Amino acid sequence: MKRYERHADAIAQLIHSGALRPGDRVPSVREASRTRGISPSTVFEAYYLLEAQGLIHARPRSGYYVSARLPGTAEARPAEPLPSQPAATSTGVAISDLVFEVLGLARDRDLVPLGSAFPGLELFPLERLARCLASGMRKLDPWNIVQSLPPGDERLRQQIALRYGVHGTAVDVEEIIITNGAMEALNLCLEAVTQPGDVVVVESPTFYAALQALERLNLQALEIATHPRDGIDLAALAEALERQPPHQPIKACWLMPSFQNPLGSLMPEGKKRELVALLAHHGVPLIEDDVYGELHFGPQRPPPAKAFDTEGLVMHCSSFSKSLAPGYRVGWVAAGRQATAVQRLKLMTTLSAATPSQQALSEYLAQGGYDRHLRALRRSLEQQQAIALAAVAQHFPRGTRVSRPEGGYFLWVELPPPVNALELHRLALQQGISLAPGQIFSADQRFAHCVRINYGHPAQHRLQAALATVGQLATRLAMGAAEHQASPNCY
Amino acid sequence: MKRYERHADAIAQLIHSGALRPGDRVPSVREASRTRGISPSTVFEAYYLLEAQGLIHARPRSGYYVSARLPGTAEARPAEPLPSQPAATSTGVAISDLVFEVLGLARDRDLVPLGSAFPGLELFPLERLARCLASGMRKLDPWNIVQSLPPGDERLRQQIALRYGVHGTAVDVEEIIITNGAMEALNLCLEAVTQPGDVVVVESPTFYAALQALERLNLQALEIATHPRDGIDLAALAEALERQPPHQPIKACWLMPSFQNPLGSLMPEGKKRELVALLAHHGVPLIEDDVYGELHFGPQRPPPAKAFDTEGLVMHCSSFSKSLAPGYRVGWVAAGRQATAVQRLKLMTTLSAATPSQQALSEYLAQGGYDRHLRALRRSLEQQQAIALAAVAQHFPRGTRVSRPEGGYFLWVELPPPVNALELHRLALQQGISLAPGQIFSADQRFAHCVRINYGHPAQHRLQAALATVGQLATRLAMGAAEHQASPNCY
CATH class of the missing domain: 3.40.640.10 (Type I PLP-dependent aspartate aminotransferase-like (Major domain))
Structure with missing residues (x-):
């Protein structure tokens, strides 16, 4: 754990424990630097991290404040997806062609790999x-x-x-x-x-x-x-x-x-x-x-x-x-x-x-040292998850549901039903972002309005920007699809 | 190629070209050492190698002589196996249990790996x-x-x-x-x-x-x-x-x-x-x-x-x-x-x-350097083959047939039909030697009197000794089986 991460962690604990409450001002950079004996740039790094996690936000010329709607609280976070309702009978499987098509498109170094199955190397x-x-x-x-x-x-x-x-x-x-x-x-x-x-x-x-x-x-x-x-x-x-x-x-x-x-x-x-x-x-x-x-x-x-x-x-x-x-x-x-x-x-x-x-x-x-590596890896993934959840909460269309796993590096996002994940994937690719569309996770392709998002690539700003883009595309599809569904009545 | 191998090679070429003929005396160690400018021990090593290959033999107090029956000549080498005569129809396969049983027994570091599928590491x-x-x-x-x-x-x-x-x-x-x-x-x-x-x-x-x-x-x-x-x-x-x-x-x-x-x-x-x-x-x-x-x-x-x-x-x-x-x-x-x-x-x-x-x-x-490595590897395998062929010719029972491949590291040995290769394998294991019995090379286990022998492990004396042992075991089985077959008439 790096020094700025330790400091961010300490502040986060104050927030979660209620010692610092929504609207409270966080200690100024100078103050924190002096009392903690750490450099101002370290404090800045800690605050940037907390900001990315949605825990604090900056007010111009005033400093940092605890956010009103914390990502961990019910009012801020999108609801959890509902349990699935699969078909009652067994079925043959013919999904491979689709899977390879989707994976094949995503194999490009320059893409933001939200669709990847691997964490960041x-x-x-x-x-x-x-x-x-x-x-x-x-x-x-x-x-x-x-x-x-x-x-x-x-x-x-x-x-x-x-x-x-x-x-x-x-x-x-x-x-x-x-x-x-x-x-x-x-x-x-x-x-x-x-x-x-x-x-x-x-x-x-x-x-x-x-x-x-x-x-x-x-x-x-x-x-x-x-x-x-x-x-x-x-x-x-x-x-x-x-x-x-x-x-x-x-x-x-x-x-x-x-x-x-x-x-x-x-x-x-x-x-x-x-x-x-x-x-x-x-x-x-x-x-x-x-x-x-x-x-x-x-x-x-x-x-x-x-x-x-x-x-x-x-x-x-x-x-x-x-x-x-x-x-x-x-x-x-x-x-x-x-x-x-x-x-x-x-x-x-x-x-x-x-x-x-x-x-x-x-x-x-x-x-030896495997467990030390694992501790750092887990902490990094947990921080990335907070960032991803905050970005989904902020940018994804109303009605989005999202999982909140206690481990790993995937979010399962259920979009409003008009959104077709394959279409969203296609649009996201055009913006340099890959996704794993829900259709590839069931033999009958029933999760057509869901996507799996990989948050395991620790490039915070890239992750945030990519999720903002995907959120905008999804919002447009949710609205466009609604218009489109309504359109037959217009003719 | 080591110095003694180069020297052995030069002598072998003289023999194969006919410049040195069966019964001819090979240059004495002292002579060769002086004319070639190599140490007497190098000459000795070369002669040991040629002897193992069956090309020359020592006469007490007299020196080395070209062997009368060269391993490369028709009179010395066992006949080639005949083309196979498989069943005319296709068949289901149920050989795996036998294969694993045979391979499982052979996985012991101390065995002479004549049954191995791998060359010497x-x-x-x-x-x-x-x-x-x-x-x-x-x-x-x-x-x-x-x-x-x-x-x-x-x-x-x-x-x-x-x-x-x-x-x-x-x-x-x-x-x-x-x-x-x-x-x-x-x-x-x-x-x-x-x-x-x-x-x-x-x-x-x-x-x-x-x-x-x-x-x-x-x-x-x-x-x-x-x-x-x-x-x-x-x-x-x-x-x-x-x-x-x-x-x-x-x-x-x-x-x-x-x-x-x-x-x-x-x-x-x-x-x-x-x-x-x-x-x-x-x-x-x-x-x-x-x-x-x-x-x-x-x-x-x-x-x-x-x-x-x-x-x-x-x-x-x-x-x-x-x-x-x-x-x-x-x-x-x-x-x-x-x-x-x-x-x-x-x-x-x-x-x-x-x-x-x-x-x-x-x-x-x-x-680079792959081809240089390959040349050395091929030469080594070819020399080992000569040693193995000579040992088979010398020790295996009358009626044995053996392949003479132009590459690789396997001999296919067809023993007199009464010999059962699985039994031979069992007996050889007791002597610390593995074999690949013919039964595992056909769905109907028809090659019951054949064995595959790996000569790709360059430990010349070990290879010769192991082949001598296998030859003796095979001879005993060939004779014992003949007795056994005859025995019903005795009652």
Whole structure:
């Protein structure tokens, strides 16, 4: 945490505690500089940050004041999206073409990447990782290359098992298989427990890559109602498990219990426990996508559903790609009773994860400092979220709803229904901004008026400006569409 | 090439040219040391090498003499295996369990790895690669991580396209997709052009990973007769293409035209051209596995079948894993008209190949020296082959047939039919030696009396001793089995 961030934090706490109230004047720069023993420029930086977060605002020639409508208070922030209402029956998936079209358009260095699936690369210790890579490979015994074969480097698997243990989840080193990122882990798990035509449960909305995996393996998607705050609706899931005809049972659930993509929802611990018990009762395996689990804003890492698994039915998939080492392609699965099946599929399809990447991660974890990096990363993402929420509140059309996740780097924004997210995306691209339109998050493209916004790229002014632009475009579409809808009556 | 290897080479050339003939005395150590200006110990090392290759032998107190029966001459070497005679119809595949059982047993550092699929790691410039890794990552622009996404790092793809060009094969940078080794490339290609139940042509015998890929995707294998010297029987293939019923046409061929695994066969250029024309006539895509193409002993790299493709039907898969950088997991496919489909499958299943590995290879290729490394690697493998062939000729039972590949690092050994390769493998493991039993190279396990032997681990005495042991075990089995077969008559 930098000095100006510490100072901003102290002021923010005074505001949140009520010691400083709306309309109160914040200590002047000179005053703060003297009493705190920090330079005026540091105080300025702190105030700019607080201003961006919507907590204070400047009055010309007068100084900074606590804002009247705080982003954290009910009157200022847009409402939360309502729980989804997916179709009741399973469906084939044919979404991949649309997904690739959308993603393809967004792959341009100059775009403001609000549509990206990745956080900003400047948030990661790339230089230190490169040094770990070099020292890991210098120490390399060539036999390590053989050791890199599935299940993967022994030392790395031990370090991963240790992290599970520290967080209170008992995982056996032997069930951990190193993969090319979580994406491969998830795909292999799905392949291990399904046959073409089988039904698989996903959240509604769900990460488009899950839909693409289902499409690739010719599986049926059964989308289940999901709350933007606490995740999948267990009653709806229980009912689906009972209702499904015996000749076509649910063969797996692919869920993100912590910081779901795109909703950001976090299932409370008790609900995760219930989920695992429900699935165990039906003997249905859970493919748990937990790539954002380390990006919590609260003090504790939320336990994965895996923590409550006593049957070996939960396949917990994660990676270092979103939390430490983007591009290194090191993920894993703790695959429970499917460990052998997954390991064999891994061997058959891609043989092994790259030795240099495995060595680098193993070396980094052995040196220590991962948790320090994570703390800085989480704080940065939390600050960015405040900035993004404030900008959405300020610029987006009336009737907008927005999620308020307790971790990760996505907002799920529900725009007034006339807005078509694909059209908004097209217009935003023309302004140099990408978005992830809601249509790609459901097999039946039902989230046509929603967008997922990535706030994980720490360039505050760029983020604010881009959200102002998107808000204006959305407002215009909301109004234009209303006019357009009204127009038939005019003729 | 080391000094003693140069000297051994010079003597070998004198022998092969006939300047030194069987029974001739080789220059004494003192003589050679003086005339060549090299140390006596260097001469000794050279003579030990020639002796191991079966070219010369020592006579006590008399010196070294050219051997009467040279390993390169007809009277000394065992016969070549006959072309295979596979079943005429396609079949489902269920070989994976056996393959994993066999491979699982062989994963022990202390075994002599005659059953391994990899060459010896000491043959590769691992230290220079590690330096390239470090310098590649120091120069890394974080945007390269995004650039690593499929189709993959641009600079690396250009370098690969350039190598194709140098060898006379026109390949478009745009059709190259970087993958996690050739294994992933091959699997993605197969997935791109087939549906469950389809028929796919493979060689007989064929690489077990091809059979596993067919099994995983629920495909039917149609094995085609293959000659140990010049590869697949084109007449048999043409007949199969005609014969196959219209409701179940052949959807793809997965072949290794150069240095086939396990046979080592090399299709001559004209035959490759014919193959491509035949498949084009039937509109059948060729998945070309060319991971050993760079490991030729002759002066020129054999062109891939891809070189003769005018229709975009050949998907040429290769990697650096067997020729430069084991463990880095950098392979690729030049996928022709399937490029987009393969790129999408790659994105959906494993996202991208690791950035550090891609950077390291790109940096290495830019620095130059790949061809120098390859020359040394090829020479080393060729010498090892001579040693292995000599040991097989000396120690294996009468009636043994063995391939004599012009590249790669495998021998295909056909033992007298009573020998069961799985039993031989079991016995060899007890002696600390692994083998690849013939059963894993065909869907119907028909090569029960064959083994694939890896000679690519340059520890000459260990290789000789291991082959002597395997030869003795095989001889015992051949005799024991004969006794056993005879035994019913005794009762």
